[in-house]
Amino acid sequence: MNPEALSAALLAVIAPLAEARRAGASEGLTAADLVLERPKNRDHGDWASNAALKLSKQIGANPREFAAEIADALAAVDGVASVEVAGPGFINIRLDAAAAGALAKTIVDAGASFGTSTALDGEVINLEFVSANPTGPIHLGGTRWAALGDSLARILSAQGASVTREYYFNDHGAQIDRFARSLLAAHDGLPTPEDGYGGGYIIDIARRVALAYEGDIDALDDAAKQEAFREIGVGFMFDEIKTSLHEFGVDFDVYFHENDLHESGAVERAVARLRELGHIFEADGATWLRSTTFGDDRDRVVIRSNGTPAYISGDLAYYLDKRERGFNRCIIMLGADHHGYVQRLMAMTAAFGDEPYVNLQILIGQMVNLVKDGQPMRMSKRAGTVVTLEDLVEIVGVDAARYALVRSSADSNLDIDLDVLQKRTNDNPVFYVQYAHARTHNVGRNAAASGVDRSEFAPELLTHETESALLGALQEFPRVIAYAAEVREPHRVARYLEELAGLYHKWYDNCRVIPLGDGPVESVHRTRLWLNDATGQVLRNGLGLLGVSAPERM
Known part of the structure; x- marks a missing residue:
């Protein structure tokens, strides 16, 4: 029995009981109003509901007495x-083995x-992330947003939203001028300008620009050069990004x-x-947005x-x-240094007549640090100043990079131990999850070789405690995805997968899919293959x- 069926059954039970207590008490009541949750302690059952507590005041009932009526x-x-x-x-609910096992x-x-679901059908979402300036390789902060942003787009799409991934290409302003002067200095063999960009990549791109230019670039005057x-250097840098x-x-x-906004x-x-x-005014020869009206x-x-x-003019446009x-x-996914910018963006949203934090949402990410041999890594072989995506x-x-960057909440600082991520052991979280998946395939291959197939399914045989725990976790997957989409937190998926992998490994150690020795293939083996494949x-x-x-295979 899936959560939707159980919710419907709970509603069918509660509606007449509530109606008997007070006329009209069940009007407008839906299954969505009756919260079902997995108990933290599985000894309390498969599902729990606070429906009696939630509705008792409305119908004038003692919550425990009302819960007892619902339970009966x-x-x-x-x-x-x-x-x-x-x-x-x-109310703690325990399903019979067949109803629980049918999930496999x-x-x-x-x-x-x-x-997947259709919960976000009709949502047309613009998800802007990374948007690193085209003045150098992507640093670790941008790399974190790349992993998180792409994962969030996948999760939102899985819930029915139409998602457009967008990169805001900052090709206008002072940082581009500094980049150009840095390239020019590298070409001319001069030191990097005081406010410029250094690193081997600047020398590489300067050399490529000189080769790509049609004609003698050194024959140009300083401004044209x-x-x-x-123009050419930004194009090369962005192609690399x-x-x-x-x-x-x-x-x-x-x-x-x-640049298109301004042109x-x-x-x-x-x-x-x-x-x-009515939100623009003139003062001191300048044009102003009356953003204080909106907080x-x-x-x-x-x-x-x-x-x-x-600068805000570009944001408005x-x-x-x-x-x-x-x-x-x-x-919009922004770095920690933009935290103070959120308030004015929300004021801008309200000024346009939209709803802050609804039509516009800002996600702030914190710093990432790499640790190698117990010491922080601070320098890139190529960029010279910061560690990059390529590093x-x-x-x-x-795989390890993406998983490590997405398994923690974006609003927390993240230390990544490179020594752990290079291990092929259970200490490495991505290995732990991927190995569980590979193991499900290995079980499937061995089952086929031993004559075990999915020609029979008897869910009432899935009675071992590790099977109950594994089925309980599998049941949670749609709810985890839905919640991750709702709160914009992909790390919840990663943490769920680690828990699921752990439960699968315990089940693998306790329940055989393949008969022992020359024993016959039985219904329980075939049914367990369904559970194995469902986990995979x-x-x-x-x-x-x-x-x-x-x-x-691993």
Whole structure:
């Protein structure tokens, strides 16, 4: 019996009981109102509900007495083995073995679709992440966002949302000028400018620009020469960033150029819209957004008195552009140094007439540190100043890098022990989960060789305590994915997979799929193969949501 069926049964029991207590008490009551949760202590049963506590005040009943009425009625439902009342009115439900074990076949039959839902149908989401400046390789902070952002996109899509992955290409402003001057200095054999960029990659790109330029680049005057290095160099750098991300398993649907906002008139259109709404004013020769009306700590200059746009002007234009492209929810993933920027972005959202934290959501990520031989890694062989995506992948590989970056909450600082990630032991979390998946395939291969197939399914035989625990965890997978999507936290999927892998390994140690010695193949062996394959399917589905491979052999 799946949670939806149990919720429906619970509603069918509660509705007439509530109606008998007070006329009209069941009106509008749905299965979604009746919370079902997995008890932390499995000795308390398969499911628990606080429905009696939640509804008792509404119907004027003693919660424990009402819970007892519900328990008596629910115990008569097919598939329910027993129902007990605990504490002030909690209801603990235990399913019979056949009802619990039926899940194994449900998962195998569903295949890759198990865990997906249509809960977010109609959500059109623009998910912007990484957006590193094209002035150097992607550092660890950007790498973390690459892993988390791509995983979040997969999870949201699995819940029915239409998700567009977008990279905001910062090709406008002072940092690009510094990049161009750094390339020019490298080409001319001069020291890196004081505010410029260093590292071997600058020398590499400067050399490539000189070779790519049609003609003698040194024949240009200083301004034209720097502009050539800017235009060609930014293109080369961004191509490298795209390649690095692609090799990391991350591709974007849209690469949006910041420069386009300023050249297309988008800034002027955004200011005009806000002026129509009454939120723009002029003072001291500048154009201002009255953002204090919407909770900002001060009003913001949009166009400076000299006529140049302030930084927030690009944000206004970009947000409006996204909304005009049809996105009803915009999610932006930013680094910890942008924490103080959230308030003004929410004020901007409200100024456009939208709902802060709904139409626009900001996710803030914290720092990542690599540890090798007990010491922090701080220098890149190529970038010279920071450790990059390429450095991490070179050391541990794509799967370990992605998994390590996604298994912790984004809002916590993350220390990655490279020595652990290089081990092929249970201490390495990605190995632990991938090995569990590979083991399910090994069991399947050995079962086939021993004549065990899935020609029979007798779920009532799945009675061992490790089978009950494993089935309980498998049942949770759709709820974990739904909650991860709701709270925008992919790490919940990774932690779930580690728990599932542990329960599978315990089951493997206690329950045989293959007969011992020359023993005959029995119904229990065939049924356990279904459970084995169901576990493999869920591990595979979960790893896929994290962009991590599910090897069949290790």
